[in-house]
């Protein structure tokens with residue numbers, strides 16, 4: 001499995017690599033950006049952990065690379081960042097019949113579609129959590145970079161959903177050392193964006209939806225330790241009350257081992273944009289750096 005290096009850009013103290021590769025899971029070429037921090041180039045670290053950042057609806061890997069300022073934090077703590085794309089793309093990849101931006105191209109929702117015509121390409125869960133880390137590890141073949149073991153996951157909006165779902169679905173194997181999210185869709189089965197995506201990709205079977213819905217998943221996994229999930233949500237986010245509803249996650253964990261372990265920070269006046277995301281990236285970086293053993 002080989003990546004094409006589309007460009008290599010000096011950024012902060014390290015480099016942003018814009019890569020593409022043929023994915024066996026999606027059957028398409030996939031774009032992914034990787035930031036390697038200054039510690040990688042100056043050999044200040046033995047093993048550099050990786051944070052996977054899942055972007056939101058309509059995004060490519062460029063939005064976060066250009067507007068979230070993760071690179072400064074990566075240099076500060078010594079982790080690398082992986083910014084995957086949000087869906088398969090290409091002329092033969094089916095999109096939204098309604099031509100919306102909340103389904104189809106740019107809106108893969110990080111699930112494995114079971115419904116036609118999406119099942120062939122929209123295998124984003126397997127792509128993100130299995131194929132991508134493996135092929136990155138094989139491509140870089142560098143013992144200083146840890147794409148597989150000491151890793152964390154975060155994301156924004158649809159990507160916040162994808163991060164929490166992926167973290168919880170792999171919780172028994174502790175695949176991800178920590179999880180955080182910016183304005184995530186926490187209960188997709190109950191909101192319009194999620195109903196449209198799950199209906200289209202997974203069909204009408206409620207059990208299939210529950211398999212990915214953080215508000216259901218979290219009730220089935222036992223938190224025996226000190227794990228916490230960090231979430232920031234802007235109070236002026238236009239999607240807060242209809243699509244995101246972070247309070248539903250707090251409700252769902254009442255009486256479970258996760259009660260009191262979801263740190264939901266409501267931040268007054270912030271919206272849904274990358275002005276919001278970038279404002280709280282330093283806090284999320286510190287949270288993950290601690291869980292990844294960097295501080």
Ligand SMILES: N[C@@H](CCC(=O)N[C@@H](CSC=O)C(=O)NCC(=O)O)C(=O)O
Nearest residue numbers: 056057058059063101157158159273274
């Ligand atoms: N493209 C749409 C706006 C869609 C939008 O707001 N997307 C958010 C994520 S929403 C949840 O998943 C986003 O991150 N946009 C990218 C950005 O750079 O801000 C439109 O044009 O209205």
